[in-house]
Each structure stands twice: as structure tokens, then as C-alpha cells.
Amino acid sequence: MRIDMVRKAEYLHVAVLFIFVIRISPSPVLTTGCPEHCVCDDQLVVQCAGQQLTTFPTDLPLTTRQLILANNRIVELPALELNYLSDLVYLDCSNNSLTEISESTFGNLRKLVYLDLSFNTFFKIEDQTFGPLVSLVMLRMTDNPGLSEIHPRAFSENAALQVLDISRNNITALNVSSLVALPALRSVGLSGNPWLCACETEDLCLWMQTETFKFQEEGQTVCESPPDLQGRRLSELGFLLRSQCHPGLGHHDYLFFVVIGFVIFAAGTVLAWAIGTVIVLCQRYTRWRNDEVDPQEKDEESERTGTSRSSTVVLDGHPPHPKSP
Ligand SMILES: *[C@@H]1O[C@H](CO)[C@@H](O)[C@H](O)[C@H]1NC(C)=O
Ligand SMILES: *[C@@H]1O[C@H](CO)[C@@H](O)[C@H](O)[C@H]1NC(C)=O
Ligand SMILES: *[C@@H]1O[C@H](CO)[C@@H](O)[C@H](O)[C@H]1NC(C)=O
Numbered sequence: 333m334r335i336d337m338v339r340k341a342e343y344l345h346v347a348v349l350f351i352f353v354i355r356i357s358p359s360p361v362l363t364t365g366c367p368e369h370c371v372c373d374d375q376l377v378v379q380c381a382g383q384q385l386t387t388f389p390t391d392l393p394l395t396t397r398q399l400i401l402a403n404n405r406i407v408e409l410p411a412l413e414l415n416y417l418s419d420l421v422y423l424d425c426s427n428n429s430l431t432e433i434s435e436s437t438f439g440n441l442r443k444l445v446y447l448d449l450s451f452n453t454f455f456k457i458e459d460q461t462f463g464p465l466v467s468l469v470m471l472r473m474t475d476n477p478g479l480s481e482i483h484p485r486a487f488s489e490n491a492a493l494q495v496l497d498i499s500r501n502n503i504t505a506l507n508v509s510s511l512v513a514l515p516a517l518r519s520v521g522l523s524g525n526p527w528l529c530a531c532e533t534e535d536l537c538l539w540m541q542t543e544t545f546k547f548q549e550e551g552q553t554v555c556e557s558p559p560d561l562q563g564r565r566l567s568e569l570g571f572l573l574r575s576q577c578h579p580g581l582g583h584h585d586y587l588f589f590v591v592i593g594f595v596i597f598a599a600g601t602v603l604a605w606a607i608g609t610v611i612v613l614c615q616r617y618t619r620w621r622n623d624e625v626d627p628q629e630k631d632e633e634s635e636r637t638g639t640s641r642s643s644t645v646v647l648d649g650h651p652p653h654p655k656s657p
Contacts, residue, residue: 365391372396376419380404388413398422402448405429415440426472427451435460443467450474450497456481463489470495474521478502485510497521499549504556505532508539522566523549526556529569531577541570 366372367389370380376397380389385404392399396417406428414420418440430452438444444465455478462468468490473479479501487493488510496511499521505528511517512535527533540547544567547553555561561569 365393367391381424392417395419400424401428403427407431409433409437411436411439414438417441418443420444422446424448425452429453431455433461434458435463438462439464441465445469448472450476452476454479455502457483457486459483459485460489461486465490467492469493469516472497474499474501476501480504482506487511487514491515493517495519497548498525500524502526504528506536508536512539518546519548520546521548523552523554525553527554527566528557529555529561529564529566529573530558531573533566534570534573534577537566537573538570540567 367378367380368391369383369385370378370389372378372393376393376395377400378389378392378396378398379400381400382403385401385406388406388408388410389401390413392413394416397419399417399420399422402424404427406425407430409425409430411434414437420441421443423441423444423446426448427450430449431454433449433454435458438447438461441464445467447462447465447468447470450472451474454473454476457473457479461483462471466489469492471487471490471493472495474497479498480503482498482503484507487496491514493514494516496517496519498506500523503522503525506522511520522536529537540550540553544550547567550567551565553566555564555566555569
């Protein structure tokens, strides 16, 4: 009896241990390797921050979900190796020496939710660069001192994007036509850029003026040029730029309106005259038809009874007198 109890307890112990071991044992792919200088854990996180890496790590587990490469000196994100990581959800490449990314860089990362490209040396973001990242919710791309050009359609496919931070770059103008259309976007950081407050940024300023709540550090989002607007907030210049960039109508426009007005007036008059004439003619015709139809009907009646006078009637133009039975 007692031995039985002890055995049962032992079984239970082994079972618990077994379950525990199964739960913490890493997946097969992870056990096959972890990149040098990196730490891989059972949560599919690969941590390679601050290891003075100059190249993208090799031997990454294919199931990696979080990859942290921050604070290294990596100069390139190789599209081929990166796109093997199709389960990647979180990618932190901040504080490296990256200079170029393109549409192919992220071609297969359809689950990526978070991307950090801050503190790098980008100077230009091309069309569709982030196009394949359909799940992307947060994109941080701050503190790239030379980044001055972002293609109008760079973010146009990122319908899930909620937070975009492009503060402290070298951007003077940003075409916001596709950003305005992103349905989930709720936080945009634009501060610390040398904004040029002219017609190029009219749409941006108007957007900031109407949806101020969306903009982080809106008070520090100010013009660098032209000199007379230096230091002014973008969010208070929308209407000013609109009136400057769409000045009142010129003489030619007024002349155009006068000519168009006259043409419309003339055409209207002619049309009214034509319609009036047609109506009068119609009325006359109907009256004449009515006068004529009556006798004809009687002719048809008489035809049925054997006598035909219709031809004579029409030729004479004299309506026949009603026949007495
Ligand atoms: C960037 O990384 C270096 C180490 O590579 C570190 O010394 C520096 O403080 C980091 N800078 C930022 C802004 O995190
Ligand atoms: C920022 O852009 C301006 C031109 O718009 C350029 O003259 C300047 O060198 C750029 N700054 C950096 C740090 O690249
Ligand atoms: C902004 O980009 C869109 C689409 O690329 C283009 O049609 C539009 O003309 C641009 N607006 C300005 C002010 O350049």
C-alpha cells in the first residue's frame, strides 16, 4: 500500500517533469543554431544588440519572430537572408550604418508589425519600399541626418500603419497625399526636420491644422525656411499657405467667365426660341389633325356600310355632313 503510494507519486513527478521539459524545450530549428554574438531564447527572440556587428548575422533560426540588431555597425540588410524569416514580427535595426533599402529588402515579411530604422544613414526612401509590409503597425525612422527624400507612395500600401515617426531627419517637404489616406494612422512624428514652408508643404500644413491631435511634438514641428516663417509651427500656416498658393482670379479668368456667360446666355435664348416654336407648331398640327380625324372616322364607318367617299373628302377638304340614318 505504502509502496504503491510512493510509486504513484514518482510517476506523477516524472509526468510533471516531462511536461515541463516539453514546454521549455526549444523548437528543433532553434537548437540547430544561433548566430555568433547573439542570444536566442525559446520565445523565438534573437538578441544581437551592441555586438559591433558589421554584417547581418548568419545562421538565424528560420522561425525567428523578434530580431534585435540595434547598436551595431551593420551596413546592409541583405534581402535574401532577411526574407527567409517569414515569421518575423519585430525587427529593430536602429543605430547602425544602413544606407539603402528598397522594395525587395522586405519582400517577404508579411507578418512584420514593428520596424525600427532610426539612427542610420539613409538619405532617400524609394517608391513602395515598405509596400510588402502589409501588417506593419509601427514604423520608426528618426535621426537619419541625411534623409531628405521620401517618395510620395513610400507608405501608400501600409493600410495597417498606426504610428509613423520620421522626426529629426533632413526632410524639407513631404507629399502627404497617400499618408492622409491611410485608414489606421493615428500618430505621426515630424518634428526636428528643416521644413520649407512654401506651396510644396501646403497640404501637409493644412493636414496638421485640421488634425492636430495626430501629430507628436506638433509644437516642435516648425519651419526652417523661408526666413520670414522660420520657427513658425506648420500647424498654424495651412490657411496662410492656401491663400498664398492659390491667389485670386486674374483678368484673363474674368474675361473667360464673361465670354462663357455670354455663350451660355445666347445658347439658352436660341434653345428657348426653338422649343417655343416647336411647341406652337405641335399644337397647331394636333389641332389640324383633330379637325381632320373626325371626318375620317365617319368615312371608315361608311366604308363598312358599302359607300366610300373618303378620297373625295380629303381632296375637297370639305368635311362630310353627318349622314342621317
Ligand atoms: C549607438 O551604438 C553605439 C555602439 O555601437 C553606442 O555607443 C551609442 O550610444 C548608440 N547610440 C544611440 C543613440 O543609441
Ligand atoms: C540636408 O539637406 C541639405 C539640402 O537640402 C544639405 O545641404 C545638407 O547637407 C543635408 N544635411 C545632411 C546632414 O546631409
Ligand atoms: C503628390 O503625389 C501624388 C501621387 O504621387 C501626385 O499625384 C501629386 O501631384 C503630388 N502632389 C504634389 C503637391 O506634388
